[in-house]
């Protein structure tokens with residue numbers, strides 16, 4: 001694997017705007033998220049955390065102590081649905097930003113077939129990928145579905161405003177759906193956080209907005225090609241991500257990854 005050097009790129013006058021030096025070692029960094037996207041992501045994460053803590057405190061008596069974080073049981077009950085309203089707005093904004101990049105394609109099927117190798121950290125023979133792999137796409141679509149279920153079922157059981165519009169039976173079903181969806185969503189987020197930490201260099205993407213050229217080359221080479229070509233779509237969406245004739249820019253092919 002190789003590291004991309006900006007001097008090389010600059011010499012060839014091929015350096016695109018989203019590939020740049022971020023340190024003095026000549027290491028290349030590639031922009032992955034802009035500030036707005038990162039703020040949107042971390043607000044969503046903070047709201048999800050608040051919902052998890054307040055929701056768990058209402059879920060089982062053994063977890064009721066968590067309601068102290070929100071000023072007691074009554075306050076927790078009042079705040080929890082509002083956290084949910086803010087989450088749906090924040091997540092909807094994330095959804096709109098990332099939906100195009102999460103559309104499944106044939107590379108995802110090929111990648112999934114090699115899941116055994118991936119878990120063992122063997123990267124040889126894996127298909128080149130666009131901005132996201134099949135696992136990330138599953139997290140994206142899983143959370144989209146579960147947050148929608150939680151929101152709709154949450155409205156049904158929000159007695160203070162909507163109690164009179166539904167029957168007790170419907171509320172029982174809604175409550176079951178709400179709790180099940182929340183448990184699965186929490187499990188998915190644990191996987192999401194674990195994957196971000198397990199794959200070295202990934203958290204940097206959401207904290208600082210960029211990744212090393214080596215990371216991009218190793219995990220999302222098709223995306224890197226697009227960024228290196230200076231195509232704006234590399235960030236906003238990826239039409240033609242499956243284009244087999246997409247040219248490989250010279251500097252990327254001979255840059256060793258770290």
Ligand code: HEM
Nearest residue numbers: 044045048094098132136137140143193196202203205206
């Ligand atoms: C609280 C802990 C969280 C951490 C540490 C975390 C970390 C990360 C990291 C490192 C990435 C960048 C991955 C990459 O570019 O390859 C990412 C992307 C993303 N995260 Fe999180 N995240 C957290 C919570 C959440 C929550 C609660 C949600 C939504 C409910 C969420 C939704 C997303 C989405 C939609 C993306 C873009 C990837 C895609 O569209 O598939 N994250 N996260």
